[in-house]
Amino acid sequence: MSTKVRIGIIGLGQQGGMYAKFIAEGMVPNMVIGAITDTDPAKRELAAATYPGVPVYADYLAMLDGGEIDAVVTCVPHYLHPEMGIAALSRDIHALVEKPAGVYTKQVAELNRYAATKPELSFGIMFNQRNNPLYKRLKEIVENGEIGAIRRSNWVITTWWRPQGYYNSSAWRATWGGEGGGVLVNQAPHQLDLWQWICGVPKSVYAKVSYGFRRDIAVEDEVTAVVDYGNGVTGTFVTATHDMIGTDRFEILGDQGKIVVEGSKTATVTRLRKPERELSDSMGMEDVMRLFTGQLNMDDYLTTEVIEFDSVWGAQHAGVLENFAANVLDGTPLLAPGSDGINGVRLANAIHLSSWKGQEVGLDFDEDEFLSLLNDHIRTEGKYPERA
């Protein structure tokens, strides 16, 4: 292999087109465009005109067998990610799958099982927000125990505003059969990943999901989920695509501190000088009054750090591409191993399942039951074949 990874881009839509541009412009120094596949003749013409000399395919399998690429990135509807990942890996081609890793855990587990048989190959997922310095820092703070064990986390992430025209732009969008869901499978996978990456994987979830609530779509445009990590530790997650003045507020309360993130930009980290229970045990009602009336010197109890981050959206994606290429070239650890992709899919599936059943669902839910209910929706919709 050369010193640069030759990437095969499957799908020259919004994401694939952006990655091609980043690579062509040198934003990913250890990667070159090896080939491009698109099923749409217009996109293939565009590819040939924009990237002269780059082989263009109509069929990704032909590209995999063409010998011009070392790796692929799967910029196609979510359902296709697992099978394309497996097809690449089975030909000893490294695979970077777009998020989400798939639509249902059963297919993602198959991808993960297959990838585990090819440990010599790189298998990554495009969780570009893991490359956001803010979230990297938060993960460090939590893992270092700087705020103690987590008591509760709450994320309201409604900055995913999408007008009706967005939904009308592609036939597969916001369908059960073509996309497999709405905000949970398209926009929120980033936060479903980050949340679990930083706060851990919950044991169960109860969710209220509003389908076609304020958009003319079959799938969900609003979600409210409560998760349970066991031992009284809980969390909430609220997301929507119809909030034009979106909120992005993430709060993590720990046994010895707290983190509040506003707008994915500013993190206010409070570190208590002692565990909160120790402080609590030594204080009484007069201290509450002093706290309320501003007479308690909070510096005696805690420190506050405000961290400002300025993350450029494109740089995150380019960074993941570069990290993936580095993993291929010299084994640099992956920021987002492909096998992590199943966590976000599992939580999204559990949220759908909870709303369909009207009850709390364990994260160890029956995958076949989920798929069967998903297929009920696909059948009723009548636009796409059922999934197996």
Next chain:
Amino acid sequence: MSTKVRIGIIGLGQQGGMYAKFIAEGMVPNMVIGAITDTDPAKRELAAATYPGVPVYADYLAMLDGGEIDAVVTCVPHYLHPEMGIAALSRDIHALVEKPAGVYTKQVAELNRYAATKPELSFGIMFNQRNNPLYKRLKEIVENGEIGAIRRSNWVITTWWRPQGYYNSSAWRATWGGEGGGVLVNQAPHQLDLWQWICGVPKSVYAKVSYGFRRDIAVEDEVTAVVDYGNGVTGTFVTATHDMIGTDRFEILGDQGKIVVEGSKTATVTRLRKPERELSDSMGMEDVMRLFTGQLNMDDYLTTEVIEFDSVWGAQHAGVLENFAANVLDGTPLLAPGSDGINGVRLANAIHLSSWKGQEVGLDFDEDEFLSLLNDHIRTEGKYPERA
């Protein structure tokens, strides 16, 4: 009756003591202290020494029959509010009950039914935060339809920090038999009232409640509730008493705008120039890109108003006392009619019931079932008699 209402204060503890002070200092111009009752001899000595000339009783019924008062305020453990309210009203004495109106809806409904037979008497509840100019303004904005129909509301209110010493300060505190619950019945009733006052009464609730989570108490010190108003409209409510760096963030999303309240002080009100769905229907993916890259001129779509409020805590209580006295004297409408008290109790009961049953509970839950389960907790605790 004179031009001032003679109030009988039942219980000279924290709240009763504060009201006595406010009245004695002239903060409630249309009210005087008529008499004081406390079962604790030390408190009676304190009352006699602090308010010379004011009759002091050991038994509130004797005070009711003493002829020195026109009205009472019930500053006693929550369970006692309904029976004391009824005892006063039955003697044609006006009643201002402390919040919560009671511990379980069955007893509060009895109070409400009795009060309805005495429409000539004033019957109020101490929801002092309804007298906070911020929440009064929010209610107006929502009722005027300035942000359209509500889509979702989320309140994280964890500024109710209470150290262990607070819980240890009275034997009845944080017990099932003496207090009837934790943060839901003691601290959060204000927000349970304001939330429903502004956003309406939900149809059902699902809750995760952590009992004795980070305090040595039998009752709840943390609550996460998801409510459903029907037709896809939802809300969340998170409260706790163990967050030293408490959050108070209330967000209401409407069909034509949004309100975000921070710290019960700053309200950011966004009003869309058209209903969001109309805007959505005329926009496409290119507008999303323009929005993300800051190229969309938001002034074309909305206005933003930031309202700062500075509400003095004591002034709220004094204002409710004054409003109640005005209702007695000249029929000025009550800010907080006593009959409204049942809403907060009902939601708190439903939250407990949901957590005990591990399922979603309608707000029309079976009151007898709730009381029976509450009595199970009282029996297990073994400190107080069961309730009927």
